[in-house]
Amino acid sequence: MAAAKQLSGAGLRGQVAGKTALSTVGKSGSGLTYRGYDVKDLAAQCEFEEVAYLILKGELPNQAELDAYKAKLKSMRALPQALKEVLERIPASAHPMDVMRTGCSMLGNLETEESFDQQQDATDRMLALFPGMINYWYNFSHNNGKRIEVETAADSIAEQFLWTLHGEKPSELHTQVMHASLTLYAEHEFNASTFTARVCASTLSDMHSCVTGAIGSLRGPLHGGANEAAMELIEGMNDPEDAEQKLMGMLERKEKIMGFGHAIYSESDPRNAVIKEWSEKLANANGDTSLYDISVRCEAVMWREKKLFCNADFFHASAYNYMGIPTKLFTPIFVCSRLTGWAAHVMEQRADNRIIRPSAEYTGEEFRPVPAISQR
Numbered sequence: 001m002a003a004a005k006q007l008s009g010a011g012l013r014g015q016v017a018g019k020t021a022l023s024t025v026g027k028s029g030s031g032l033t034y035r036g037y038d039v040k041d042l043a044a045q046c047e048f049e050e051v052a053y054l055i056l057k058g059e060l061p062n063q064a065e066l067d068a069y070k071a072k073l074k075s076m077r078a079l080p081q082a083l084k085e086v087l088e089r090i091p092a093s094a095h096p097m098d099v100m101r102t103g104c105s106m107l108g109n110l111e112t113e114e115s116f117d118q119q120q121d122a123t124d125r126m127l128a129l130f131p132g133m134i135n136y137w138y139n140f141s142h143n144n145g146k147r148i149e150v151e152t153a154a155d156s157i158a159e160q161f162l163w164t165l166h167g168e169k170p171s172e173l174h175t176q177v178m179h180a181s182l183t184l185y186a187e188h189e190f191n192a193s194t195f196t197a198r199v200c201a202s203t204l205s206d207m208h209s210c211v212t213g214a215i216g217s218l219r220g221p222l223h224g225g226a227n228e229a230a231m232e233l234i235e236g237m238n239d240p241e242d243a244e245q246k247l248m249g250m251l252e253r254k255e256k257i258m259g260f261g262h263a264i265y266s267e268s269d270p271r272n273a274v275i276k277e278w279s280e281k282l283a284n285a286n287g288d289t290s291l292y293d294i295s296v297r298c299e300a301v302m303w304r305e306k307k308l309f310c311n312a313d314f315f316h317a318s319a320y321n322y323m324g325i326p327t328k329l330f331t332p333i334f335v336c337s338r339l340t341g342w343a344a345h346v347m348e349q350r351a352d353n354r355i356i357r358p359s360a361e362y363t364g365e366e367f368r369p370v371p372a373i374s375q376r
């Protein structure tokens with residue numbers, strides 16, 4: 001099991017900041033459970049929609065419930081014209097996470113969650129629409145103003161993402177990897193972006209505001225942005241020997257290596273074994289294993305030198321790259337998945353709410369009078 005470390009110190013580490021029935025991290029099974037189920041089993045046996053249903057509604061769906069849920073999501077993919085117009089005005093140089101943040105916020109203007117009765121529909125709409133939204137912008141801005149059709153025949157969110165990105169039905173292998181990837185990223189207790197969403201929810205704000213804030217928190221390289229940073233690292237390495245040399249230099253210079261280490265796990269992240277296996281399969285299917293081989297060497301060096309292990313992000317970099325996904329779109333995929341966790345936490349917070357308002361230890365000046373401006 002991927003055990004949790006001894007937690008103390010800055011960053012609220014180890015402090016219980018609320019209750020959740022959604023997931024456990026470092027407590028049982030392989031180290032990560034969603035509503036009692038091991039993430040490894042979910043990733044091996046379920047489509048992402050089953051996992052989203054579990055996280056949002058509490059139990060795994062039966063076949064009829066899954067079919068109905070997928071049909072509902074499929075019917076909600078269209079982009080409002082006003083959202084398309086906003087997306088078309090965002091430059092190609094923008095970071096796709098900023099596009100996600102703006103797109104989510106714009107949707108909140110167009111389809112405002114007027115009451116908490118609408119929370120499930122508001123969430124489903126975002127789940128259905130986000131993959132097409134980011135790829136609409138990407139194709140328009142990077143492909144000579146190409147306006148893609150987002151109402152595809154794709155059977156799932158996994159397929160929809162790859163289909164709207166590449167303009168064709170993805171292979172069975174790529175769709176399977178995307179289901180597993182979306183499952184692995186779906187939920188992770190009180191991580192930084194989820195906590196952002198819960199703080200926002202605790203003021204009784206609307207779902208789109210909670211998700212917009214969470215996207216901003218996920219963007220940073222210490223959190224979701226690490227998969228993109230990991231790709232930038234490994235694509236600069238020529239082969240495993242070069243990887244070893246470059247990493248040793250970075251460690252000597254005390255640089256941070258993105259995609260390694262974790263705030264809670266002590267010696268492994270259970271999601272890594274799953275995505276690593278998929279990365280290897282993709283490498284073999286591509287007939288070019290160099291990126292995978294480089295990643296394996298990085299993993300060995302980091303463990304040997306620092307006892308630091310790959311987190312969920314590291315092998316996602318090579319896996320996504322093998323599927324032809326541009327590096328800048330890596331973290332938006334995380335959004336399309338983690339949206340389930342964020343929304344479920346917002347719902348949980350709303351069901352038993354008190355405004356989140358911790359205290360601070362004051363380290364400033366002693367109490368003092370305001371001097372007249374002539375005496376300052």
Ligand SMILES: CC(=O)SCCNC(=O)CCNC(=O)[C@H](O)C(C)(C)COP(=O)(O)OP(=O)(O)OC[C@H]1O[C@@H](n2cnc3c(N)ncnc32)[C@H](O)[C@@H]1OP(=O)(O)O
Pocket residue numbers: 221222223224226255256257258259260261262263264308311312313
């Ligand atoms: C899906 C996700 O969000 S998973 C996390 C993705 N983020 C990354 O991959 C970014 C790289 N990793 C990190 O920055 C950190 O490991 C975090 C942010 C994930 C966790 O931070 P913390 O809980 O503060 O880390 P921790 O307490 O284990 O750090 C212990 C020591 O190891 C070092 N360390 C931790 N991770 C790394 C790393 N990836 N590279 C180099 N050194 C590291 C820390 O700098 C610290 O050294 P110090 O005591 O000299 O300051």
Ligand SMILES: O=C([O-])CC(=O)C(=O)O
Pocket residue numbers: 185187188190191192223263264311312
């Ligand atoms: O839990 C964390 O701190 C970060 C993480 O792995 C996640 O959000 O998936």
